Amino acid sequence: MTTETAIFRVDGVTKSYGGVKALDSVMLEAGVNEYLSLLGPSGSGKTTLLRVIAGFEVPDAGRVYFQGRDITGLPAHERGIGFVFQNFALFPHLTVRKNVAFGLMYGGETVSAAETDKRTQAVIDMVGLTGMEDRGVDQISGGQRQRVALARTLVMQPKLVLLDEPLGALDANLRGRMRNELRAIRERMGVTFLHVTGSETEALAMGDSVVVLDRGRIIQAGKPDDVYSTPASPAVAHFLNRFNLFSGKLSQGVFTGPFGTVAVPKATRAADDVYAIRYDRVRAQPIGAVTSGPALKATYIASEYLGSSVMNFFETADGKVVEVEHHLSLGAPQTFEPRQDYLLTWTPDQAIVFGREGK
Numbered sequence: 001m002t003t004e005t006a007i008f009r010v011d012g013v014t015k016s017y018g019g020v021k022a023l024d025s026v027m028l029e030a031g032v033n034e035y036l037s038l039l040g041p042s043g044s045g046k047t048t049l050l051r052v053i054a055g056f057e058v059p060d061a062g063r064v065y066f067q068g069r070d071i072t073g074l075p076a077h078e079r080g081i082g083f084v085f086q087n088f089a090l091f092p093h094l095t096v097r098k099n100v101a102f103g104l105m106y107g108g109e110t111v112s113a114a115e116t117d118k119r120t121q122a123v124i125d126m127v128g129l130t131g132m133e134d135r136g137v138d139q140i141s142g143g144q145r146q147r148v149a150l151a152r153t154l155v156m157q158p159k160l161v162l163l164d165e166p167l168g169a170l171d172a173n174l175r176g177r178m179r180n181e182l183r184a185i186r187e188r189m190g191v192t193f194l195h196v197t198g199s200e201t202e203a204l205a206m207g208d209s210v211v212v213l214d215r216g217r218i219i220q221a222g223k224p225d226d227v228y229s230t231p232a233s234p235a236v237a238h239f240l241n242r243f244n245l246f247s248g249k250l251s252q253g254v255f256t257g258p259f260g261t262v263a264v265p266k267a268t269r270a271a272d273d274v275y276a277i278r279y280d281r282v283r284a285q286p287i288g289a290v291t292s293g294p295a296l297k298a299t300y301i302a303s304e305y306l307g308s309s310v311m312n313f314f315e316t317a318d319g320k321v322v323e324v325e326h327h328l329s330l331g332a333p334q335t336f337e338p339r340q341d342y343l344l345t346w347t348p349d350q351a352i353v354f355g356r357e358g359k
């Protein structure tokens, strides 16, 4: 992608607060009509990155481009970039309609009253708030407030919308529904979304691309499937929250871990020797089962239903929790006896191994 075809491009952006590098030489770009998820632990620099793109912060180094233009020094209100804040930032004393129309009425653009009404109603309808126009925003639910926050951004017809954990304040149920709606709304509008989320499920489910940030650096970016199936480092595997990670030792193509010794034909270079196996690749067998590959004795603790799968938790002798996921599409889940020991096994070629010996 060149500066001309990318809708935005962040080029070597660094930003420090005191001694803390919130962003460290960040490079990131997105095409027109793309959905980018930004995933990272708390404090990794996600909000700072959005604030730099929006123009609320000036980077110490690096440039920001938008629609082919260097906007690094441009004030936020002249950028035409939408921002949906985590806490919604609505005007509490105004109605839904007035909150949505606010930018058109008082922004830099001159928009006629008729045009303001038309555009306001159109986005209110699109986000599913028809009939709520004259309610105060203190008389609607959290999910509806979230829609107002989105509508007041979209009414300005931005080409890029930055969303900072927009679903973070909602309960799990509503969150799932809003997730689907956000994606549908974005597709209808044809705008680019850069969506920050602390939830790996959200990042993997929603984005055309996933960008993983850790301590101010982008540690992986790619299609959700690729990031999921080939995490670039133990840190990415950890943030995805889909892998059991075991430390051990990789030496001459053999990994020695708590599950025994396994031949490792292929390993990814990393600072530490780590063996990763996906939750849904592990099977729990009776303790006496005959196995040929890796096997780990662990005690069954509890299970949790997650909608489309069941997560079973086991604990090893040294206190490590190992997760075993069963997708319900594969049939009824196994049942386990509390405090009973089982043998956890998997096919070695499904593991992802990292180590100093890797390539």
Ligand code: ADP
Binding pocket: 017, 018, 020, 021, 022, 040, 041, 042, 043, 044, 045, 046, 047, 048, 049
């Ligand atoms: P995230 O959104 O991923 O949780 P932030 O971008 O908010 O992370 O913060 C990144 C780092 O920068 C953190 O260490 C945070 O404490 C620091 N930081 C962010 N904003 C400020 C600020 N205004 N003043 C001082 N430190 C800040």
Ligand code: MG
Binding pocket: 046, 047, 048, 164
């Ligand atoms: Mg944040």
